[in-house]
Amino acid sequence: MKDKELQGFVLGIGKRIRAFRKEQKMTQLDLGIKSDIEENAIQRLETGRTSPTVKTLFKVAKGLGVEVRELM
Numbered sequence: 009m010k011d012k013e014l015q016g017f018v019l020g021i022g023k024r025i026r027a028f029r030k031e032q033k034m035t036q037l038d039l040g041i042k043s044d045i046e047e048n049a050i051q052r053l054e055t056g057r058t059s060p061t062v063k064t065l066f067k068v069a070k071g072l073g074v075e076v077r078e079l080m
Contacts, residue, residue: 014059015056018056018058018059018060019055019056021053021056021060021065021079021080022053022054022055022056023054023056024078024079024080025039025050025053025054025068025072025079026054028072028074028078028079029050029054029072032072032073034072036050036051036054039068039071039072042070042071042072043067043068043070043071043072044067044071045064045067045068045071049064050068053068065079065080
């Protein structure tokens with residue numbers, strides 16, 4: 009996978025995290041608390057500045073009440 013493709017994939021995950029969070033009227037802090045992840049980490053995920061680990065995806069999905077596959 010090319011770097012640009014990978015960046016697009018990571019950004020897509022971030023956009024889906026943001027969309028699910030906003031659907032549930034949660035702030036980044038709310039999701040951070042529910043996911044046991046720092047708020048600034050949620051921000052980095054949503055903007056695609058960081059690539060999530062499987063563990064992080066699992067925690068975020070659980071915090072949002074969705075399946076991991078829905079974030080991918």
